[in-house]
Amino acid sequence: MIEELTTVIKPGPVPDFVETAFVKDLTERALGYIRAGFPVHFRGASGTGKTTLALHVASRLGRQVILIHGDEQYTSTDLVGGEYGYHLRKVVDRFVSRVLKVEENMIRRWVDNRLTVACKYGFTLVYDEFTRSRPEANNILLSILQERVLDLPVGRGGEESYLRVHPDFTALFTSNPEEYAGVHRTQDALRDRMVTMDLDHFDEETEIAITQAKSGLARKEAERIVKVVRAVRASDVCEFGPTIRGAIMIARSLAVLNGHAKGSEDLFRQVCEDIVVSETNRVGTRGNRAKVRELVRTFVRQYSQGDAR
């Protein structure tokens, strides 16, 4: 009576995926915890590469991947499965001699959801931004991670009410501690069952490599962009500092506009100002915008010194 409506994911790196020592180290450590039998949780601010890293680790595990994004609206039915529609069942009564009694009746049909599929077949679960789901919906994970048993709700058409989790099943979680709106605090019981790795922004070398790979700009130019972005981030002017996404955006825009990250180019300063201001100003107060603009201008000048004019 089990039917799955699930598509599995096969993750793979893009050609411009960057694996610096920093990324390799994180990946290997995470794989180590997983081999030791612990689910891994990447926690970090926006743009620290949590999702990408989780997919990378999942891809290294080589199993099919089930991807779930945390959602306020989720119930455990969305994760585990539930009754969807009807299914016709034929009951053949063999005890009535000679006359084959065939009784047909409609019974509710159970459909497994992604979490059940992952547990049953030993896939890798990537649960992105899992703290966005309500704790009650995530409670189902407690016994999966600890006792490696999935409690199934009753009514699963004659099947057992629990399912033993496949030995290959592993789970990777991500969350952003900065987000408060609509985010539920990690339940302590759940966090207790996983290894939490706090991610900071990538190191400078990795940020330069990513910026360069994603834009095709020269190394020297990627370096200048990253230095400006990191300097603004380190200053206390922005509530949310610019991320690697900002650096990628600046680099790509310059590439498209045929510009260069050089102090002699006005375009470089303009693009930096626009993108950094837009990334860091979530509320958009005029005074703060002006301050960030001024800061960007200073850093662009500072990191472009020594350029041929």
Add this chain to the structure above:
Amino acid sequence: MTATKGATEIKGLRDIRSMRSSGRCPILRLQSSAYLTLYMLRAEKERLDKEAAALKRRRQAIERRLEEIQAQMQRLERSVRAEGPKESSTRTGPERTWRTFSLRY
């Protein structure tokens, strides 16, 4: 349905006689007259007649709907059956092939 039982759903509660129907009148005997009693009884009869008529209409509506449901279920079950047995396709072993979706990160 796990909602709490309303007073009307508690078996037997409806049958408890109210003050009025038990024949005892809250107005003092001394002051009552046959006219007043008659007036009150007529008012109660009118109210109960109306209620009985409403219940009768509701009962008819429920019965009509039950018939419709019965007919619709029979029709659908017939057509589902005609589509042929799907039983075997629902239970596939762990060897099943998955629809895969490749995701670049």
